[in-house]
Structure formats: structure tokens, C-alpha cells
Amino acid sequence: MLNRREFAHRIGFTAAAAGMLTEMTFAQRAAVNLSGAQLKDMVWLNANENPAGPPASVLKAMADMLPFSNRYHYQEFSNFYTKLAHSEDLDAGQILVGAGSSEPLHAAVEAFTSPTQPMISIAPTYEGPPEVARALGRRVITVPVTSGYYADVHKLVAEAEKAGGGLIYLCNPNNPTSAVTPKADMAWMVSNLPPNTTLLIDEAYIHFADTPDVESALGYVRQGKNVVVTRTFSKIYGMAGLRAGFACARPDLIARMAPFRNNVISIVTAQGVLAALAESKTLLPERKAKLVRTRVELCGWLKQKGLKYIDPQANFMMIDVGRDVRQMGSAMAQRGVAVGRPFPPLDHMLRVTIGTDQEMAKFREVFWNVLQRLDYSRRLTRINADSRN
Ligand SMILES: Cc1ncc(COP(=O)(O)O)c(C=O)c1O
Numbered sequence: 567m568l569n570r571r572e573f574a575h576r577i578g579f580t581a582a583a584a585g586m587l588t589e590m591t592f593a594q595r596a597a598v599n600l601s602g603a604q605l606k607d608m609v610w611l612n613a614n615e616n617p618a619g620p621p622a623s624v625l626k627a628m629a630d631m632l633p634f635s636n637r638y639h640y641q642e643f644s645n646f647y648t649k650l651a652h653s654e655d656l657d658a659g660q661i662l663v664g665a666g667s668s669e670p671l672h673a674a675v676e677a678f679t680s681p682t683q684p685m686i687s688i689a690p691t692y693e694g695p696p697e698v699a700r701a702l703g704r705r706v707i708t709v710p711v712t713s714g715y716y717a718d719v720h721k722l723v724a725e726a727e728k729a730g731g732g733l734i735y736l737c738n739p740n741n742p743t744s745a746v747t748p749k750a751d752m753a754w755m756v757s758n759l760p761p762n763t764t765l766l767i768d769e770a771y772i773h774f775a776d777t778p779d780v781e782s783a784l785g786y787v788r789q790g791k792n793v794v795v796t797r798t799f800s801k802i803y804g805m806a807g808l809r810a811g812f813a814c815a816r817p818d819l820i821a822r823m824a825p826f827r828n829n830v831i832s833i834v835t836a837q838g839v840l841a842a843l844a845e846s847k848t849l850l851p852e853r854k855a856k857l858v859r860t861r862v863e864l865c866g867w868l869k870q871k872g873l874k875y876i877d878p879q880a881n882f883m884m885i886d887v888g889r890d891v892r893q894m895g896s897a898m899a900q901r902g903v904a905v906g907r908p909f910p911p912l913d914h915m916l917r918v919t920i921g922t923d924q925e926m927a928k929f930r931e932v933f934w935n936v937l938q939r940l941d942y943s944r945r946l947t948r949i950n951a952d953s954r955n
Contacts, residue, residue, distance in 0.1 A: 586668035586694045589613045611919040612904040614882045616804035627841035628834045639833040646836045653843045659817040667798035667811030673826035678733040678764040679704040686725045686734045688717045690909040692741040715743035719755040731762025739771045742909045742917045744878040749781035765793045771880035773802040787814045808835045884915040891916045897936045
């Protein structure tokens, strides 16, 4: 739990940072007005973290390594990269590991955009990569999401063609809409990529998707296409604070990104990652099943209340609250539940992370309470206006 000083410190750090910002930093930026007392018992449903945390085997592996962290352990990283790459049927030369997926995403922006090669992205989407591109002075072209709230692949390709190439950034499932770009659309886009175009697919949330419409783009990496896929241990693995993620791509694309990576990750985290991978075959399906159950439950409750939402495929979802979410967000935070920031142009959509059953019970209570209060004051305003007319 953050105290106010830590919180303010992180906000300050955010302002000064030149690198890729994480979901939590974007979330904290949006929540600067909360007091220390309000933060103390807050239910955090604002940054798409996983309340399950790292599995016990990860904690043990890291604790076992801690006494040996006086050494760099550089010689052990080649084995680490090989094992991580093999977990996705790739070779060590086809991956680039970094501090979360933020670091490889940042490296991709550096490597594949230039003063003449823009980033082409959907809107709304995760702000990290477009913000880095803007900070580097690159042009960022955005195209709106489809009516299904996923990437419009035809428009993305058309923009890349018009620009003479560039970097297409696509998050699948998309943050914040939680919608999946159908695999047929992805296949079309990969086979229609214009010259000088690299496709960057951010699969931070793919493990939570539960539809036959979704397919990882790692297959395109294995086929040697101009495709970079990023993955993270921050979400389904519950290891956000340990900072581990990786990019997967053809060795020549990895070589172009590598100079923009900082260094190796912590050996303690690397041991945690290996332990997580060792149990991934049971851990991932278990965690996904639990998440999907809670997500379906929330959808059922929303339906019962007559509220609309975007069909969710990640560990968060967007609910249509019929008013500017800024009103809802701050009122809910005052009552102990932190929800997602606004994502223009979807100003009526509230993004909430799926937490534990207990956290979601509190979410439902506070959400409904705030919504009813706002509805009541809206009705009152209307009655007053009518009586004046
Ligand atoms: C879509 C997406 N990509 C990447 C990240 C970066 O996370 P991390 O650096 O922890 O992997 C986030 C953070 O929440 C995210 O939402």
C-alpha cells in the first residue's frame, strides 16, 4: 500500500521520467488528488494488476537467490534466455528481455520509428508506446477503433502505406477496451503489411482472452514475418513489481532493438521467471479460469442492472456509465475504490480491473451507490430546470 509521500514521490518521478511509463504511473497521474487517509484502505482496480501475486514457487526461487545477489551472474543469462525462448518455441536469438514489457516496447519504438517513419496506432489504446514516440519527436498517426472496439486493420495498413512505412502498434486484447482483434483480421494485416513497415503486437493481456476469435501473433514471428510480439510477467503471472517482460521477433529485428535495451534484468527476478515458467502449464489455466469466472459474474450483474459494457477479454472491462467518467472516478475513489482513468474519446466508459471476489463486491456496492447518487442529482437538476421554464 502506498503512503502519501511514496505516492507523491512516484508522481514526481513520473514527470521527470523519459522512458516508457507503466500502467500504474498513468493510473497514478490520474489520481493525484487523493489524501493519505483515502489511499490507506483503497481497493486498487485502476492499473490492471493481478491480486493473486507471484506464485509460492516464485517467492521461494527468489528468496533462494537473494543471498547470492552480490554477483552480477551475467554468465547465467544465456541459459535464462534460452529457457525463456524455448517456453514459446523460439530460440534465444528471437527474444529480447527487459524490465517489464515496457522496456522492449520502448526499444521497438526507438528501432522502428524515425523522423520519416511514424508510429501508427489505434485510439484509444495503451498510451505507453505512443507517448515514447511523441517524446522522441516522431509523428503518431491514430485511427479510431472499430464499432467492436478493436483495431481497424484496414485503416492501419492504409495509413502505413500512405506514410511510406513505419511502426504499427496494436494491443491485443486492447487496453482499455478489453476487445480482441479477430484472428482473420490479424492474418489479413500481416499479409498486407506495406514495405518498410513493422507490426508491433502487445500481448500483455492475451492469457486472459477466452474466445476462439483470438490468436497469438507469435506464429507470425515463428514464420519470420515483420512482426514483433511483446509479453509480460506483470499480468497473469502477478509479478508486476518484479519487472520482467520480453519481445519476440526475427533475429535481425531483435538485433535492431537490442542497442536500446538497458541491461540484464535482476538475477533474482530471472530466477522468479524460471520458477513461474516451470509451473505455467497449470498456473495459467487455473488463473485464467478464476479470472473468467469473476469477469462473467460482473457481466451478469451489469446485465441485471441494465448497464451496457464492452465484451471483455482481458483482466479489466469497460462499462458504459452514460456520463463523463471523471464524475464517477473521483466519487468512487472518495469511497475507497480506485478505477481506471478516462480514455478519450470513450468518455462515458469506465474501465475497471477485475480484482478478487471481495474487491469486486466492494466495487459493485460503491459503483451502484455513486451511479444512483449521480442519477438522482441529474434528475433533480432536470426537475429544477423544468420548473424554471
Ligand atoms: C497494454 C500494456 N502493455 C504494456 C504494459 C507495460 O507493463 P509492464 O512493463 O509491466 O509489462 C502495460 C501495463 O499495464 C499495458 O497495459
